Amino acid sequence: MSQWISSNLGYPRIGANREWKKALESFWAGKVSESDFLAELKGIRLGHLRLQQEKGINLIPVGDFSLYDHVLDTSTMFGIVPKRYGYEGGEVSLDTYYAMARGNDQAAASEMTKWFNTNYHYIVPELADANPSLTVNRPLHAYLEAKQELGIEGKPVLLGLYTFLKLSKGYANAELPSLVERFLPLYCEVLSELQQAGVQWVQIDEPSLVTDIPAEDWKQIERIYEELNKVAPELKIILQTYFEAVGDYEKVVSLPVQGIGLDLVHGGEANLEHLREYGFPEDKVLAAGLIDGRNIWRSDLTEHTQVIKELGKFVSPDRLIIQPSSSLLHTPVSLAKEDALLPVLRNSLAFAEEKLDEIQLLVNIAAEDENVIQEALAENRKALSELKTSVFRSNGTVREAVNNLDESSFVRKSDFSTRHAAQQKRFHLPILPTTTIGSFPQTAEVRKARRQWRNGQLDNQQYEAFVDEQTKEWIDIQEELGLDVLVHGEFERTDMVEFFGEKLGGFAFTAGGWVQSYGSRCVKPPIIFGDVVYQEPMTLRETVYAQSLTKKPVKGMLTGPVTILNWSFVRTDIPRSEVAYQIGLALREEVEALESAGIEMIQVDEPALREGLPLKKADHESYLTDSVKAFKLSTSSVNDTTQIHTHMCYCEFHDVIDSIEAMDADVISLETSRSHGELIENFKTQTYDKGIGLGVYDIHSPRVPSVEEMKEVVVSALDVLDPELFWINPDCGLKTRGKEETVAALRNMVAAAGEARNEIQVPSL
Numbered sequence: 212m213s214q215w216i217s218s219n220l221g222y223p224r225i226g227a228n229r230e231w232k233k234a235l236e237s238f239w240a241g242k243v244s245e246s247d248f249l250a251e252l253k254g255i256r257l258g259h260l261r262l263q264q265e266k267g268i269n270l271i272p273v274g275d276f277s278l279y280d281h282v283l284d285t286s287t288m289f290g291i292v293p294k295r296y297g298y299e300g301g302e303v304s305l306d307t308y309y310a311m312a313r314g315n316d317q318a319a320a321s322e323m324t325k326w327f328n329t330n331y332h333y334i335v336p337e338l339a340d341a342n343p344s345l346t347v348n349r350p351l352h353a354y355l356e357a358k359q360e361l362g363i364e365g366k367p368v369l370l371g372l373y374t375f376l377k378l379s380k381g382y383a384n385a386e387l388p389s390l391v392e393r394f395l396p397l398y399c400e401v402l403s404e405l406q407q408a409g410v411q412w413v414q415i416d417e418p419s420l421v422t423d424i425p426a427e428d429w430k431q432i433e434r435i436y437e438e439l440n441k442v443a444p445e446l447k448i449i450l451q452t453y454f455e456a457v458g459d460y461e462k463v464v465s466l467p468v469q470g471i472g473l474d475l476v477h478g479g480e481a482n483l484e485h486l487r488e489y490g491f492p493e494d495k496v497l498a499a500g501l502i503d504g505r506n507i508w509r510s511d512l513t514e515h516t517q518v519i520k521e522l523g524k525f526v527s528p529d530r531l532i533i534q535p536s537s538s539l540l541h542t543p544v545s546l547a548k549e550d551a552l553l554p555v556l557r558n559s560l561a562f563a564e565e566k567l568d569e570i571q572l573l574v575n576i577a578a579e580d581e582n583v584i585q586e587a588l589a590e591n592r593k594a595l596s597e598l599k600t601s602v603f604r605s606n607g608t609v610r611e612a613v614n615n616l617d618e619s620s621f622v623r624k625s626d627f628s629t630r631h632a633a634q635q636k637r638f639h640l641p642i643l644p645t646t647t648i649g650s651f652p653q654t655a656e657v658r659k660a661r662r663q664w665r666n667g668q669l670d671n672q673q674y675e676a677f678v679d680e681q682t683k684e685w686i687d688i689q690e691e692l693g694l695d696v697l698v699h700g701e702f703e704r705t706d707m708v709e710f711f712g713e714k715l716g717g718f719a720f721t722a723g724g725w726v727q728s729y730g731s732r733c734v735k736p737p738i739i740f741g742d743v744v745y746q747e748p749m750t751l752r753e754t755v756y757a758q759s760l761t762k763k764p765v766k767g768m769l770t771g772p773v774t775i776l777n778w779s780f781v782r783t784d785i786p787r788s789e790v791a792y793q794i795g796l797a798l799r800e801e802v803e804a805l806e807s808a809g810i811e812m813i814q815v816d817e818p819a820l821r822e823g824l825p826l827k828k829a830d831h832e833s834y835l836t837d838s839v840k841a842f843k844l845s846t847s848s849v850n851d852t853t854q855i856h857t858h859m860c861y862c863e864f865h866d867v868i869d870s871i872e873a874m875d876a877d878v879i880s881l882e883t884s885r886s887h888g889e890l891i892e893n894f895k896t897q898t899y900d901k902g903i904g905l906g907v908y909d910i911h912s913p914r915v916p917s918v919e920e921m922k923e924v925v926v927s928a929l930d931v932l933d934p935e936l937f938w939i940n941p942d943c944g945l946k947t948r949g950k951e952e953t954v955a956a957l958r959n960m961v962a963a964a965g966e967a968r969n970e971i972q973v974p975s976l
């Protein structure tokens with residue numbers, strides 16, 4: 212029996228067949244009762260625990276499962292429920308919980324934003340007027356359930372207080388000490404109850420420790436962990452960091468906890484450097500995040516064996532835990548259904564289930580079980596070398612094209628003001644033009660047709676005819692609503708990234724590689740495993756057809772290079788910036804094809820550009836420079852009269868506004884409706900001198916916003932933004948909405964635009 216300990220940090224909730232997603236959606240649709248729903252979820256939860264038990268994981272996380280989002284779980288555990296939901300204390304009901312997540316007739320949903328640099332979205336805790344109390348000890352319940360039902364001695368997972376506060380809104384950083392003062396006793400209560408119940412290990416997630424921590428925060432961080440250690444000295448607390456290297460290594464490892472979890476994949480080299488330079492405290496356990504929790508490639512076991520050997524210099528075997536670099540929430544569940552993948556690719560992949568096997572393998576390797584080592588290492592080396600030498604890996608033409616890029620490849624022919632004048636002359640748009648972001652409802656009917664087409668029940672011609680019918684219906688609707696700039700509706704697309712992944716060379720797509728994005732919504736990121744090659748027009752047919760139906764401009768609709776990169780699983784053998792340029796070059800061909808076909812407005816969406824911003828400021832510049840260049844590479848070859856739009860959503864924009872401006876798009880639409888006031892506030896001090904539309908309503912809620920409320924958003928935006936450059940649009944695409952509510956909301960939006968036009972009394976150009 213080895214001395215090494217295996218651990219996991221979190222398991223995907225959605226289930227191998229997305230049963231979690233389906234259960235949530237059935238419950239919301241009123242098709243199952245609350246008790247049946249909770250029973251079904253319990254079954255899914257226990258299934259995941261059982262699987263980890265069967266895989267031999269020693270420290271199985273409990274409490275990572277959620278009914279929607281783990282940050283929302285933490286807020287509601289502490290009774291952090293904004294007043295508008297009518298909460299009166301005590302355990303938060305399921306109705307209130309889901310109202311916060313999704314909104315209801317009475318109250319808008321809480322803001323949703325990116326979880327660090329991932330495509331997972333959390334519900335932002337609102338601390339203004341908060342009156343925290345411990346409503347339920349969720350980690351304790353999870354621990355007891357696992358123990359009673361499966362005999363598992365689980366490792367409860369908690370979101371750490373520092374990170375929880377950092378992710379919250381409604382306070383100024385100067386108030387951090389008083390918030391710690393109020394929340395810390397509640398965390399103490401949670402931990403002391405866990406200790407009383409006999410819990411041995413606890414994982415406290417503090418990913419904020421990998422960001423740039425203001426000096427004044429350290430006092431609070433130290434205070435939190437000193438206090439928790441005092442109230443629960445028998446618990447073995449693992450302070451878990453991930454997604455990057457910790458910045459203040461010496462401070463982090465000096466905190467009074469029993470274990471420190473470090474990501475040895477993302478920021479791995481920097482964390483290893485810290486270990487080399489400062490060593491590791493003798494009284495602590497090192498939880499080594501060796502298996503990539505963010506990507507789907509098989510681990511290079513030979514390399515890991517070397518790293519484990521090196522770790523042996525810093526910690527004794529009984530103080531080393533082998534685990535993923537972060538929760539496996541961000542990886543698909545299982546490779547079992549992926550037989551259609553090229554064998555060379557499939558053999559190089561590990562999804563969550565296979566990553567658990569890798570952890571066990573590493574534990575055996577670390578324990579120097581010779582038989583396992585030789586066989587496993589040989590097989591692993593063979594698979595990885597086959598991928599490395601595969602013909603898909605490198606394309607001479609693409610490599611040469613990237614090498615030949617020069618400064619002129621990234622700039623438009625004229626500056627914005629020249630283009631703006633030319634475009635105004637060309638399009639004669641009214642002041643405050645209205646548009647939408649691209650997608651219209653992906654109804655059950657649309658999905659059914661696509662399923663039938665994939666199953667061969669519809670041939671290409673029938674499927675295309677179906678897509679055209681939908682497009683025509685929605686062009687007619689947009690005309691009738693009086694929108695100024697139309698879209699074709701994206702009916703041919705499963706997802707804005709997966710769709711392009713299916714059309715470009717160098718990508719593979721999976722049958723069931725789903726990952727949770729927000730709530731019950733999942734995405735199936737494509738895999739970039741070779742050089743990216745443009746093969747044929749991807750969006751031309753549908754766009755040109757839509758444009759043929761109307762005299763109003765129809766925007767061509769593409770997903771930008773940085774977003775395709777960030778929402779795919781990307782090869783790691785060449786720099787990400789090189790992959791971004793390859794995608795940029797491919798999209799440039801598509802942009803040119805659209806322009807040649809008479810499409811004069813082209814939107815290149817970059818919702819993931821901000822999400823990919825490195826967690827440390829020192830790394831921002833090179834990421835932003837490459838990202839802006841990749842975007843400009845795809846968009847800069849067009850004529851002055853061709854209007855380039857872009858769109859971004861669900862993230863903080865103020866810290867990248869200069870880069871957004873540098874993208875040199877003629878128009879940008881930004882999602883703002885869940886945090887409108889804050890964005891407007893930022894524009895008081897930051898200028899933006901190109902076309903801009905701020906989302907005037909939240910598309911994640913079925914609620915139909917009134918004319919009045921949307922007009923207010925417009926009016927407040929016009930206090931800080933130039934009316935002559937301002938556009939009116941929803942927050943994001945409308946694919947998740949129903950038809951009726953979409954039409955009603957857009958009708959109100961167009962009316963709001965009309966009233967705002969009258970009020971501001973700026974003469975139409």
Ligand SMILES: CN1c2c(nc(N)[nH]c2=O)NC[C@@H]1CNc1ccc(C(=O)N[C@@H](CCC(=O)N[C@@H](CCC(=O)N[C@@H](CCC(=O)O)C(=O)O)C(=O)O)C(=O)O)cc1
Nearest residue numbers: 330658659661662705706707708728731732733734778947
């Ligand atoms: C803008 N957003 C996006 C992000 N990331 C992306 N990769 N793409 C995005 O658009 N990140 C930030 C935000 C997140 N927003 C969303 C919004 C909506 C979804 C979503 O609706 N996801 C769907 C899955 C979409 C899809 O691929 N649909 C397929 C159907 C797949 C399916 O369920 N098939 C069924 C059978 C078909 C049927 O009869 O329904 C099956 O397999 O059982 C399609 O359209 O063909 C979701 O349902 O979760 C995600 C992120």
Ligand SMILES: N[C@@H](CCS)C(=O)O
Nearest residue numbers: 648649650816818944
């Ligand atoms: N054009 C896309 C952007 C989503 S971020 C859509 O409308 O769905």
Ligand SMILES: [Zn+2]
Nearest residue numbers: 818860943944
């Ligand atoms: Zn969007």
